[in-house]
Amino acid sequence: MTEHIKTDAVIIGAGPVGLFAVFELGLLDIKAHLIDILDRAGGQCAELYPEKPIYDIPGFPEVSGQGLVDNLMKQIEPFNPQFHFSEMVTSVENTGTAEAPSFIVKTDNDKVFECKVVLIAAGGGSFQPKKPPIAGIEAYEGKSVYYAVRKMEAFRGKKVMIVGGGDSALDWTLNLHPLAERITLVHRRDEFRAAPHSVNAMRELVAAGKMDLMIGQVMEVKGANGELSHAVVRGNDKTSMDVACTAMLPFFGLTMKLGPIAEWGLHLHENLVPVDTEKFETSTPGIFAVGDINTYPGKLKLILSGFHEVALAAQKAHRYVYPNKKLTFQYTTSSTSLQKKLGVG
Amino acid sequence: MTKITFIDHAGKSTVVDAEDGSTVMETAIRNDVPGIEAECGGSCSCATCHVYVDEAWAGKLPKAGPLEEDMLDFAYDVRPNSRLSCQITVSAALDGLVVTTPEKQG
Numbered sequence: 482m483t484e485h486i487k488t489d490a491v492i493i494g495a496g497p498v499g500l501f502a503v504f505e506l507g508l509l510d511i512k513a514h515l516i517d518i519l520d521r522a523g524g525q526c527a528e529l530y531p532e533k534p535i536y537d538i539p540g541f542p543e544v545s546g547q548g549l550v551d552n553l554m555k556q557i558e559p560f561n562p563q564f565h566f567s568e569m570v571t572s573v574e575n576t577g578t579a580e581a582p583s584f585i586v587k588t589d590n591d592k593v594f595e596c597k598v599v600l601i602a603a604g605g606g607s608f609q610p611k612k613p614p615i616a617g618i619e620a621y622e623g624k625s626v627y628y629a630v631r632k633m634e635a636f637r638g639k640k641v642m643i644v645g646g647g648d649s650a651l652d653w654t655l656n657l658h659p660l661a662e663r664i665t666l667v668h669r670r671d672e673f674r675a676a677p678h679s680v681n682a683m684r685e686l687v688a689a690g691k692m693d694l695m696i697g698q699v700m701e702v703k704g705a706n707g708e709l710s711h712a713v714v715r716g717n718d719k720t721s722m723d724v725a726c727t728a729m730l731p732f733f734g735l736t737m738k739l740g741p742i743a744e745w746g747l748h749l750h751e752n753l754v755p756v757d758t759e760k761f762e763t764s765t766p767g768i769f770a771v772g773d774i775n776t777y778p779g780k781l782k783l784i785l786s787g788f789h790e791v792a793l794a795a796q797k798a799h800r801y802v803y804p805n806k807k808l809t810f811q812y813t814t815s816s817t818s819l820q821k822k823l824g825v826g
Numbered sequence: 827m828t829k830i831t832f833i834d835h836a837g838k839s840t841v842v843d844a845e846d847g848s849t850v851m852e853t854a855i856r857n858d859v860p861g862i863e864a865e866c867g868g869s870c871s872c873a874t875c876h877v878y879v880d881e882a883w884a885g886k887l888p889k890a891g892p893l894e895e896d897m898l899d900f901a902y903d904v905r906p907n908s909r910l911s912c913q914i915t916v917s918a919a920l921d922g923l924v925v926t927t928p929e930k931q932g
Contacts, residue, residue, distance in 0.1 A: 529871040605865060611932050614903040646899050669904055674896045698904070734873070734900035736932040737865060 484592045488514045488563075489802045491586045492600045493570050496524020498772030498787030499602035500553040500562075505795040507560030508811075508819055511598075511802050514563045516570050516588055518607040523550035525604055526784075528735065539785060549784075559824045565592060569607055573599055573745045575765060582767025582801055598798040600791070601754060601763070601770040605737035613644060613731045615699055624707030626729045630657070638662050640725050642712055644699055645732035651675035653730055654683055654692070664692040665724055667714055671696050695724070702729070742774075750776055760797035761790045767801055769794040828916050832859045832877075833926040844916040850925065851875040851912035861927030868912040873900040874931035875911040880924035887914060903928050 490506055492499045495517035503513050519528060526535075526546035534543045541549070568588040577583035577597075586594040610628035612618065618626055630636070630653055641661040643654050646668040652675070654666050666683065673680045686692045700721060701713035709729060715721045739752045747754055747763050747770075754763050754770035758777050761769050771794055772787035780786070799808050813819045820826035827843040830853055834840075844853040854862040854875070866872035870893050879887060884907050890898065894913045898904055911925065 525866075529866045530869050533869050533871070611900060611902070614929070647896075669899065670895070672895065674899065734932075736872075736874070 482591070485595070486514060486563075486592060487595045488512050489596060490514070490598045490600060490798060491516065491570075491584070491594045491596045492602055493517075493586075494524060494602035494604055494772070494774075495519070495522040495564060495566070496602060496604050496772065497526055497549055497553055497784050498604075498791060499524070499600070500550070500557055501788050502600050502602055502771060502791040502795070503557040503560050503562040504553075505792045506600075506798060507557065507562075508813070508822060509795050509799045509802075509808065510822070511795065511798055513560070513600075514565060514594060514596075516565045516568050516586075516594075518567065518569045518609070520567045522554060522564065522566075523547065525737075526550050528608060535784070537783065537785065559822065565590070568592065569740065571741050573768065575746070575767075577767065579766040581804065582765075584767065597767065597802045599768045600794060600798075601742065601768065601774055602772045602787070602791075603740075603742060604773045606739040606742070606752075606774070607737065608735040609738045609740070610731075611733040611736045613699060613733055615702055618702055621702060621704065621707050621709055621729070625704065625709040625727060626702070626731070628731060630730065633657060633660060636661050636728055639728040641665070642667060642699070642724065642726035642729045643732070644668070644729065646670070646673040646675065647732060647734070648675045648679065649732040650730075651679040651683055653732070655679060655686075658686060658692060661728075663725075665695060665726060666692065667695045667697060667699055667712075669696070669698055669717075693724075699729075699731075756790075759793065761794040762797060769798065828918055828921045828923075830916070830920070831922075831924040832861070833924065834861045835927060835929045844920075846917050848916050849912050850877070850914040850916060850923070851910075853916060854911060859927075861931070862911060863931045864912060865932075870894060870897055870910060870913055872932070873897045873910060876901040876904075876928055876931055877909055877911045877925040878905055878928065879907045879909050879914075880926070881907060883920075883923055883925075886919070900932070901928075902930055902932055 489511045490513040492515045495515045531547035568590040572587045574585040636657050637660045640663045642665045644667045687694045697716040700715045703711040711723045712726050753776035756775045771790040773782045830844045832840045842857040863874035865874040
């Protein structure tokens with residue numbers, strides 16, 4: 482069932498810049514909902530380099546990607562941001578005017594947001610599953626080839642081939658094993674990135690003859706009308722064999738794609754969204770683009786640039802959300818009204 | 827200067843001067859060599875700087891470390907001579923290195 486949500490601002494992307502946008506908007510009494518295709522906050526910081534140190538955040542000589550995200554989450558807590566994870570924004574429809582913008586934002590999880598301003602903080606785009614280099618695999622996608630498990634029951638009684646060597650591959654090997662008729666795990670080498678206890682559990686099942694492990698690569702898929710019947714697996718000894726399979730789950734990690742942003746009627750330049758440097762507003766009044774997704778003369782893809790951008794975008798957003806209120810610039814160090822909003826002082 | 831040759835998927839080659847101590851990925855990006863994306867900026871976290879090292883050079887490079895092997899699992903069309911170019915440090919010993927970029931990154 483469609484869920485309708487009315488709010489001031491929708492932020493697309495819950496990476497560091499999207500998170501800090503909550504803070505800057507919040508100081509101006511603008512309530513925000515965040516939507517992200519990942520299942521948690523942090524964007525690239527959390528997905529690509531959670532453990533890696535970042536050295537160019539002002540005031541932090543060294544902070545890990547995850548550490549920065551954790552701190553930002555704490556910083557925006559007073560504004561009670563609402564998160565919508567594992568969802569992708571599919572459309573942004575302009576229903577207002579240039580002076581009084583309003584938007585209908587829809588997600589692939591049947592949510593409809595009605596808002597005054599939209600901040601696109603989508604970084605390098607949305608994270609989407611990487612597809613393996615298997616010719617013709619598209620014909621099977623969604624019917625017998627899946628890049629995520631939505632319902633385990635869909636795999637009951639199937640001959641499931643799982644491809645990959647990380648936690649997703651190993652976790653689903655173990656979770657689907659009781660349901661599937663047979664599980665075949667295919668990985669390019671006999672070493673696994675997954676948690677050691679999962680790897681051990683998998684090896685025990687293999688040793689007991691309860692599932693198959695093949696070291697090699699899937700070269701070809703066979704079947705008809707989207708339904709798989711076999712996969713051709715080439716071992717590292719260059720010999721190929723047909724393996725019966727009626728469902729396949731390739732897990733090759735995530736990649737960033739611009740995704741549906743291209744269809745929102747915005748002016749784009751080389752997959753980036755051009756903005757002005759006063760308000761970081763796009764060609765559509767009321768839609769702002771901040772962080773790595775935007776472009777302007779001199780743009781640097783730095784987290785700190787994104788932080789600056791959201792502060793300025795919030796000023797303009799205030800004019801749209803509260804057209805009759807005068808905005809006075811205030812400092813968090815001295816303003817009692819800002820401190821009240823932050824729950825301090 | 828150490829010279830590195832990049833050959834793209836279609837067979838077009840580009841020869842560039844590489845600074846010793848930098849990585850093969852950085853060399854590609856600085857010289858606008860197509861076919862290398864380096865989404866993560868060189869932190870061995872994305873597998874979008876994947877290259878195939880020319881067979882003549884395969885034995886002359888230090889072996890891929892465990893982190894690089896892990897990330898290579900995510901690369902597109904991995905072969906025995908696959909490497910992540912952000913993990914290959916340029917030195918005079920690599921003068922004349924030839925690498926080929928894959929059909930696509932990720």
